[in-house]
Amino acid sequence: MSLLAIEHLTGGYGETDILNGIDLTVEAGEILTVAGTNGAGKSTLARAVMGLLPRVAGRVALDGRDILAEPVERRLALGIAYVPQVGNVFASLSVIENLQVVQGVRDARARIDELLAAFPALAERRRARAGSLSGGERQQLAFARALMARPRLMILDEPTAALAPARIAESFARIRGLPALGVSVLMVEQRARQALAISDRGCILDGGRVAMLGPATTLLADERAAALYLGRAAGA
Structure with a gap:
């Protein structure tokens, strides 16, 4: 049984659907990166899993239990943490x-x-x-706050967006260490190549649908993914 199972998920804001039938899982001990172009529905998906999307239908299950109707507070208590951008x-x-x-x-x-x-940087301050x-210290604090309640799943929405370039690799290294703490990760990230490099699997959204899904190494090597969604690797 998957730690998180998303089935036929639709929803959005007002009468406009941003998510158009998403099926996705996150396994225990896994880092899954959600990538895609701007407007593809990445952050909307993160908000839907956390219970922050005003209109949503389908199924979101944690350990087989449907939590779609549960409020944010209950999802937190069940072991989901959320770090917004x-x-x-x-x-x-x-x-x-x-x-x-x-x-x-x-x-x-x-x-x-x-x-x-x-x-330790937080301890000093x-x-x-x-x-x-x-920016780097603030992100560390956001991570520490999310870890306080010992979550099983952490949802990260653009975790490197506000960081100086020198801090980005440090942030990805910190995320890579989360499964060792018993925390699975669903990460939305614009720096798709760097995120996939520390991930087990990747999902690419397009128009609120899953366009590509598979092992991170496979997506990084995929010519179509590179041309449409990830950009070329340096030197390619």
Whole structure:
């Protein structure tokens, strides 16, 4: 049984469908990258899985349990974490306060200590306001907040979008290490080649539908994928 199973998913905003019948799975211990051109439905898919899309139909199942009708709070409690592209930390709160406000965490103080040890840059700035952090530090805080509740699935929406070029490889390395922590990843990312390079499988959306799906290495080597969606590799 897949950790996450999406079946015949449709939906969007107002009367306009952005998703047009998506079937997709995420397996336990897997990183799955969702790529595609602008407007393909990538971020809309992430929001639908998290319960943030105003109109949606089909099936979203976690461990075989349909959660399509569950509110965001219940999905969080069931083990899904979400890191949006923007608004992913409380800018007016300190680093430590951003972690303390996460609800329902067992042994919260010990968990905060674990995460500060895992993110030493945050430990050094634990009393600093989140709004004063660099882009890379802010992303680390967003990751730490998402990890507070020990999720089984993390949804990442454009995790490298606001990062300086020097921090992008560091971010992908951090994401690659999430399965070792027991966290599967559904990642939406514009830097498709770099994302697929650390992924197990990839999915390419086009017009709100799955255009291509398969092992990440296969998609990276696919001429059609390169021509239409991924761009050519450097030197190709």
